[in-house]
Amino acid sequence: MLHPEIETMSREGIRELQSKRLQETVRRVYENVPFYQKAFQEIGLEPGDIKSVDDLSKLPFTVKQDLRDNYPFDLFAVPKSELVRVHASSGTTGKPIVVGYTQNDINNWADLMARCFAMAGATKDDTVQIAYGYGLFTGGLGCHYGAERLGATVVPISGGNTKRQLMLMQDFGTTVLACTPSYALYLAEEAVHMGIDLPASQLRIGVFGAEPWSDNMRKELENKMGIDAYNIYGLSEVIGPGVSMECQCKNGMHINEDYFIAEVVDPETLEPLPYGQKGELVFTSLLKEAFPVIRYRTRDISVLIEEKCDCGRTFVRMERVAGRTDDMLIIRGVNVFPSQIESVLLAIGETEPHYQLVVDRKGAMDDLEIWVEVSDKMFSDEIRRLEELERKLRNEIQSVLGISAKIKLVEPRTIPRSEGKAKRIVDKREL
Ligand code: ADP
Ligand code: K
Ligand code: ZN
Incomplete structure (x- = not known):
């Protein structure tokens, strides 16, 4: 465990930490983002009304359309000169969804992603081949900074170029592969065509996400590559990859609750649902400076699992994403x-x-x-x-x-x- 004092914190401790950070986030958006200030004022909400996570449901939701309406930078809570990076993801029409990061945001994200790689069992001794796309997508660079922060040897190869991926994988002794599960399957099949015995190679861990996949797909990838395959979840609006990550129990993804508060709501009535019930995932960021989000509706369908995990972590888990409430294809x-x-x-x-x-x-x-x-x-x-x-x-x-x-x-x-x-x-x- 990379951050045991946090990852195994008591539920009460997590609550307190979240409450404190929630108050700060609410104040930050109220003071710096006209969109949020207006949304709060419309329902007569003052930042001081939010004292703990119990007050979360008093806050208004944020949706993708709000990001579009404020394209490109109007939801940012810092002056543009404080940004060190922007990323973008597909919007529903021509314009993308734009998100930004301060230097602290990038540092926090790197810590978070380092924790995620460690959850899968990676250490500084690993060689991590990052075959997620680099560029405006958060996948490549998000994994890159995290694996570097862990101290691993990063191979920033990006997606595509399959034969070269497989050649370098063998020559460099890659031990961890990070990419989409479908690209992992493609790599595995190409390896067979090229006569490469992946299970006999040093590859031992897969960190797969950015699209839905199943437990059957996990078994297939694990057999074909001779690895343990782990699910990683995230979205640009919330930070990018690393919102949640599977531990070695492979039984749902732990939500990084020191960075985010997760809720599941009924997508029709928007009522928060208790743990164990299926609905739409909603996230509130707790540490982000440049692009904080308040109750962001992801459109992803999942279930939050409260039961304590055998790994000893106390963070709640989410089940695999079971679908979308909109028509987004991945x-x-x-x-x-x-x-x-x-x-x-x-x-x-x-x-x-x-x-x-x-x-x-x-x-x-x-x-x-x-x-x-x-x-x-x-x-x-x-x-x-x-x-x-x-x-x-x-x-x-x-x-x-x-x-x-x-x-x-x-x-x-x-x-x-x-x-x-x-x-x-x-x-x-x-x-
Ligand atoms: P990313 O680069 O992490 O995929 P995007 O913002 O481009 O970020 O896409 C986010 C969306 O991708 C999520 O809302 C979800 O629908 C999907 N997604 C990401 N990770 C997973 C995963 N592990 N399982 C299922 N869907 C996922
Ligand atoms: K995606
Ligand atoms: Zn666990």
Whole structure:
């Protein structure tokens, strides 16, 4: 355990720590973020009304739309000169969700992620290959700073380049692999094709997250790679990876409660639910300076587990994410909203407004096909023109969403019409 005095703190101690930090956070957002000040004033709430975690439910919720409305920097609680980094994640339309960090935030995040790697059993003696994407996504750099903070040897290879990943994995004696579970499976399958015996290699731990996966997938990855595979959860709005992490009991992810307060609420009534009941996860940050969040609704569905864990940690756990309350898709770890694709199609304007997203898993990799209707006239046009349009759409999707998709132009009236909500997504992936 990296921080035993905190990770095994009494529940009463955690409560006190959270209450103190909650008061500070509430004051910070009230004094520095007009959005929160207004939201508090609208319901007649003064920062002094929040004295402990018991008062949490008096606070208003924050949703993704609020982040969009305040794009890019209006929810930040520090002057821009205090920021040392920004990250961004997919929004529901063209503009991304932007989050920022002060130097203290980056330090805290590094400590937090170091703790997460240690929870999986990693130490300074490990070599950690980070195959999450580096860049605006929080995955790569979040893991990077954490593994460095732990004192491990970091291989910042980022995603892709599979053959090279496998070569360096062997040559460098990688012991810990951090990436999405689907990319891990792809690496495992490529290794077999290349005649590499991963179970015989030094690889021993997987830190996998950014997308949903199942216990069956865990077994498969553990067998194919000869590792113990652990689930890590997080989201940019709250900090990035490291909001919660599985311990070696592999029985739910411990929420890092010294940094965040977790709640589960009924997504319809927004009433907080007791431990053990399934609902939408909501997080309040406790230490963040640049981008504090108050009761942020994640749209992720899970359950909080109160029972003490065999590892000795006292932090509550959350079950694997069981789904979303919105239509966000996660393709190779990247969040994708149908509305983003729709705006690309409409902006180009050469297709009909009827489309469907078909998601499948070909081998290990998620595969996104965008079916879109073209006009009768267009369809009877030259093949070359259709190919040109396909290419244009593909490039635009790649540049807006940052992922590749296959475009399939189909005849008019071939995509099923619905009488209610259009069925935009056909997800054939099995968990
Ligand atoms: P990240 O880079 O950590 O994926 P994003 O902000 O891009 O951060 O995406 C966050 C979303 O990804 C979460 O709200 C959740 O839907 C999904 N996600 C992240 N980690 C997991 C996980 N371990 N299991 C299931 N879903 C996850
Ligand atoms: K994600
Ligand atoms: Zn545990």
